[in-house]
Amino acid sequence: MNTSIHETKTDQIFKVFVYIFLTGALVIVIYPLIYIISASISNPSAVNSGKMWLYPIDITFDGYKLIFENGAIWRGYLNTIFYTALGTFINLAVTIPAAYALSRKDFAGRNLLMGMFVLTMFFSGGLIPTYLVVKNLGLIDTIWAMVLPNAAAVWNIVIARVFFQTAIPKELEEAAIIDGASNFKMFIKIILPLSAPIIAVMALFYGVGHWNGYFNALIYLSDKEMFPLQLVLREILVLQEMSAQSTNLTGSMAEAIHSKQQLAAIIKYGVMIVSTLPIIIVYPFLQRYFVKGVMIGSLKG
Amino acid sequence: MSSSTATSPLQKEEEINRGSTYHKLKQEKPRKLKKRRKILQNWQLYIFVLPAFLYFFIFHYIPMYGVQIAFKNFNPTLGIWGSEWVGFDHFTRFFQSYYFWDLLKNTLGISVYELIVGFPLPIILALALNEVKDSFFKRTVQTVTYAPHFISVVVMSGMIIAFLSPATGIINHAIQFLGFGPIAFLSDPDWFKTVYVLSGVWQSTGWGTIIYLAALSGVDPQHHEAAIVDGATRFQRIWHINIPAIVPAMIILLILNVGSIMALSFEKILLLQNPLNLESSNVIATFVYKAGLLDAQYSFASAVGLFNAVINAILLIVVNKIAKKTSETSLW
Structure with missing residues (x-):
């Protein structure tokens, strides 16, 4: 906007406040992130005593070494990669064709179907009835419990539908229909090649959801071999710390717990980083896609 | 932007599609015939929506039906329908x-x-x-x-x-x-x-x-x-x-x-x-x-x-x- 006209004093003071405010926000958000990175490679006793507060002290990679030697973390990691890949694939296979069909003006019944989908955003059977459905289908303790109960998200279908309505020229579809192309053929030959941006956005949204989710695994899986990373993290980050605060044990029992806690203390900052690493790596490159997805959504909302 | 957020999703959609000449041509035909023809012509689009339909039906609508167990004493062997009603107990x-x-x-x-x-x-x-x-x-x-x-x-x-x-x-x-x-x-x-x-x-x-x-x-x-x-x-x-x-x-x-x-x-x-x-x-x-x-x-x-x-x-x-x-x- 135009600032060529000279600024008054109050405007300048105002601007200074804006910068102070934003810098404050920046520091508040970034400090814990830096702290975690520093803590993950510092001597745990320096971290726990508060001596380490910004930059690493007594740099050690013991924490990471313990993480890489930990079978449970590895297994969780592999499980999560698998669930994320399979889950995202199913999400896309369900979302993209449906969103495309629902974007077509000449698709009879689309408003009814869309209404049926959107209604589930506001009304649902709730936790227990959903759990019973999953249980009755025999999905408990199978990989399908990790990918089918969240095979699609209404909001993502809405976003993809807006994309198809606005970004695909109607003339292309009309020409294809006049040429006698079937809907299948048109979808594969014309629509999909034009849909790379929305497929990327959807894959990101769903992928992050699978990577970060723990609740489905918590209620549908009991076999530790199948636990995704987030459930393993829950044991390390949440449950062991809990036992430290709420038990008053003595003797060898306490010692055993103590060493378990010590292990947790050494590796906890490292696992935070290791588990978030894939997202940290892709985030800077894909930020604008994420933002774009939210913007399409807001256009609609 | 300010006006677009103010309109409901459906209105918005009408705006987006208003430019479609294809759609306008279709509208001139008698309604009923048009509808049947649309369904026949686009039967494949129903297959596109089928997975999403099944997902919402199974994982959202069946649980809505299942919520009746809130008014029953749910017994797994009797099933949702067979369990006895207890009203608002x-x-x-x-x-x-x-x-x-x-x-x-x-x-x-x-x-x-x-x-x-x-x-x-x-x-x-x-x-x-x-x-x-x-x-x-x-x-x-x-x-x-x-x-x-x-x-x-x-x-x-x-x-x-x-x-x-x-x-x-x-x-x-x-x-x-x-x-x-x-x-x-x-x-x-x-x-x-x-x-x-x-x-x-x-x-x-x-x-x-x-x-x-x-x-x-x-x-x-x-x-x-x-x-x-x-x-x-x-x-x-x-x-x-x-x-x-x-x-x-x-x-x-x-x-x-x-x-x-x-x-x-x-x-x-x-x-x-x-x-x-x-x-x-x-x-x-x-x-x-x-x-x-x-x-x-x-x-x-x-x-x-x-x-x-x-x-x-x-x-x-x-x-x-x-x-x-x-x-x-x-x-x-």
């Missing part, structure tokens, strides 16, 4: 239980606290970001403040537990450095709500600005130029030009937030809950999880969940109605 038991008011108070308390603190902050941050013309600084602030959105709830809870630990946490070290005694944040019921809300603010304020920044980017620069010529200060321009531009987005988000006041995202609460802070962290959603899945009281937990969902639906409808009357912006 589970509801009465819940309303008369000693924990009913605690659950309600905690659920509403955390939600309202979150709404009051969490709702205005993204707006303020977005307005401030919009004032910055230095694109490097702006982009840095955006990239950094968006980042916590991608931290999983488990890692977030782990961070909270680690930072707030009375003996080893950095926050308590800072408090002690300032000369005060350590605070056991997570075992003190008085602190639980604040910990929950402020950590949520840290995680989601940045991401929440996106929708407002999108609305602000739609403001016509000429308005600002004209205002500058008229001698308006920056603050006056924000107040009279920028804020009106984001009001529709604010109202929509406010409706959605108030409408989900009872549908508190409980995954973080469940992770941060412990016997010592239960007094203020026990909310309806975590109670349903524990009663239903850990204690297998399926019918009772469904009743509690249904009570929650009904209150929620009523809130959403009422707030939407109020918004429609007062501002002409609404969800439907």
